[in-house]
Amino acid sequence: MSGNMNLTLKVWRQKNNNAEGKLVNYQVKDISPDMSFLEMMDVLNEQLIVKGDEPIAFDHDCREGICGMCSLYINGRPHGPKDRVTTCQLHMRSFEDGQTITIEPWRAAPFPIVKDLAVNRSAFDRIIASGGYVSVNTGNAQDANSLPIGKEDADLSFAAAACIGCGACVAACKNASAMLFVSAKVSQLALLPQGQPERYLRVHNMVAKMDEEGFGNCTNTGACEAECPKGISLSNIARMNRDYFVAGFASDN
């Protein structure tokens, strides 16, 4: 079942991180509005492959908006024109026949380009490794219900934990700041009793790591929250800032 949309795509092509990149024009025809954006990219790649050209590299895996792997900057917005969806959940019905679509990779110094539209986001992993956990070895745990947690806090914590680590917040921010991502993890654990013992050490270490990785500073423009596919709230950043101040006063180092 093919559709009736014809589109012009301007896609960022770059062989690897050291190579020069540029925007290249492509035409795709007979796109169905029921296709997902990535399926449209599949159609283009299929065209390129059978012509003997190199297909466009882009990251994706689950294609249901949860793994956080897809990462396209579409017409000037991370994950495209629709709010609260990932690239893989964006459908062509959000575009119009004849439209020109510009597709770029996430751009930030700590996210070097792997190829074309794929970037390396391992900086996020390193930030988590610096403190985004509760130090509890397997087998240490007590009975799960011995720790009642108010539904409100549990829900708030869950809302923060919904972050998929896609990096759209960084991509959207004019400063390439990672505050929303970091604050989501800090908040998730700060809101739970399990997170208390390491609360201030955690925020101290994670913020230090974030800075070290070269992310920009937060100037509270709110772009991250607006573009986050999971609706992670700015109030998490405020919570992190608060804890960070306390950490600064309270810690020994």
Next chain:
Amino acid sequence: MGITGLFLISFLMVHCFLNSLIFINDGGETFNLGAEFMAKNWLIRAMEIVLFGGLLWHIIQAAILTRENKKARPVAYAASNPSANSKWYSRSMGLLGTILLIFLIIHLRHFWVVSRFTDEITSGRETLFNEMKEVFSQLWVVILYCLAMVSLGYHLLHGFKSAFQTLGWNHVKYNAIIEKTGVIISIVLPVLFAAMPIAIYMGLIK
């Protein structure tokens, strides 16, 4: 940034209050009294130093911030649609601040230098009120002040609530209040400030 910003705002509020004394329209009597108090009181003189320190610190922080943030995105997007996710003035704090800085230099040259470093006023030959009337009789100055106050308004429209966010002073119950206060301050302060040169230029203040 948040602390210095809020500190500067607190200064602006005092400053604005004192200057608004001209609107009493008593030929500058009350205003001059206030100005004199400000000039002679040692605490205020001490605060002045802190204020300059604060402003300087604010500017230095702003410069560092801007530099670091530029570095975090070395390659710009070819197509960018930032208005979809944020306000232009939130993204233009540096520009708005720079306009403010230029304004401040001229402003200080006009009043502060005159009042502190020449003996015009202390000697009683001249009052700050008269100085004001003189400066604001020039149209370009009035226009410059108005422009600067527009910048101030937008700088504060973002800056006020941003400072609270930066300091983590945030709570579902009070967020709305902070937001509203921010809007009120960013309208009232610049409007009052701008009203002064306009009123004087138009000869409304005698």
Next chain:
Amino acid sequence: MSILDAKIPEGTLEQKWTKFRSSVPLVNPANKRNLEVIVVGSGLAGASAAASLAELGYKVKVFCFQDSPRRAHSIAAQGGINAAKNYQNDGDSVYRLFYDTIKGGDYRSREANVYRLAEVSSGIIDQCVAQGVPFAREYGGMLSNRSFGGTQVQRTFYAAGQTGQQLLLGAYSSLERQIGMGAVKMYARHEMLETVTIDGKCRGIIARDLTTGKLERHFGHAVLLCTGGYGNVFYLSTNAMGSNVTAAWKAHKKGAHFANPCFTQIHPTCIPVSGDHQSKLTLMSESLRNDGRIWVPKKAGDTRKPIDIPEEERDYYLERRYPAFGNLVPRDVASRAAKERCDAGFGVGASKMAVYLDFAFNMDRYGKIEASKKGLENPDAHTIRELGKGVVKEKYGNLFDMYQQITGENPYEMPMRIYPAVHYTMGGLWVDYNLMTTVPGLYALGEANFSDHGANRLGASALMQGLADGYFVIPYTIGSYLSKEISTKSIDTNHEAFTKAEQEVQEKLTKLLAIKGTKSVDYFHKKLGKIIWNECGMSRTEAGLKKSIEDVRALQKEFWSDVIVPGTADEFNPELEKAGRVADFLELGELMCIDALDRNESCGGHFREEFQTEDGEALRDDEKYAYVAAWEFKGQNQFELHKEELKYENIKIAQRSYK
């Protein structure tokens, strides 16, 4: 053919694991530091195993093909995780969870493993909560539960529709903690392409750095494959695009037996296929069946809008056929029933290959409860519905959003249209009680092994199994092997076995790139998927399977002569990765059909049309087929069957009934 020894410990069912744990040889902490373990895969099984082993002191290396370990496919699990906590006081127990799982698996799983799974289940919840996993809670602060198919108790713990995500992020954070401490070395964007065997023991792997294309050699005293399921052999499935069988298949070709490959699970509630362009299918969690009722119109070919079809003209066929379990029958049963209705012409939607999943009834029920909580007297229908929508939104909001995103329809107003889709693979590498494959030192955990789910997996038990394997089983069972390896020094990766294995991989890659044919990898994958879906999917026949074996073999030939793989091997090349995976799927597809053809009975997800009861239920043959079919690779297109007899000493094997 030989009989396989599962190394099940002696003793009564209840004693086996306890005794095993207290008698298994230990490795002292100093020696652990010299023992290296390779973990391939960072899903629930891999991440939990790697973190736990590193905590114990082993030197661990972890590999995954995604750009971060947090993106393993476990992240996509929606509905929940089972545990025999009996927090609801509704009669749950270790034994009942064990019994439900064996019965759900249609009596084709190993008692001792399943019992152990049920025993450790409750520790998993404790561990996850301690890590900060934000499970759903009640107002009193206690954990909340829901029910899943094939059970009559509420034992499923969940975090909205994102349970897998939250569990994986918990395991991932433990893993990252160990990475931060230097106990684990992480290799993301790396694909394992070969195992290395030295003197009959698995001693390492060859992996390709996907960013640079460089082949790397890694030594390990033991290798754990936690590489997930192979559902993508069908092309369209609910699995992530990258999910594959490559790691397991390479191990299989190097001596690990592959068990029950034809046992695949078709999940009843997925968003139906909308067109040829479709690249994957999306699951609508089984938990929805808690609150949604499944129906089709009583009149075939009824084209009215669902809300215009009056109550008495609807056929709630699951409630009709299975009154005891109703909408909560196991997946295989629900899927077949949907297929039966659609094949008989009662399907709905444009394609007629869909049934309705309707929440209106329960939205109103919840709405009334909310209204009375709020003290509203005589609320009108609209108010009730709106209140009910709120409740449903809180429980399944993200799933409803996802549905709307994909179909463009609003499920709060209209029933969802759903159809079965490939979802999970019960089959996998054969492992013994220790989770070791037939190759010493090579283990398989999580969905990659075959162990616990028999011929059909119950909902919310894959997450349980993955974490049980990683947190609580392998840390003990690996000791029985590694305690004998303490004197084995790290083997230099210049060893000829490594060199040879790397060469093989290199040759294969070169060969793929050299074909330069005319058809893309996806072309072959789609074609393979169609064959397997039609002949080895929800229902199977002898004739169909025979033909499909031929078809798959022909497709293999065509692939190796006409595929086109662009680019080179020394760069980031996703097409090359795909090509390698599809090449392996092509071989696996053949084995699946062989296995299905060999099993002359119907059980669980394996439904042979020749073997059914009068009312269309699966007809098992316990006399002849109460065994695990473990296939040994004997050279291209040649597989030899080995059997592991299944002995039921604690459960009376019976016809499975959900009526």
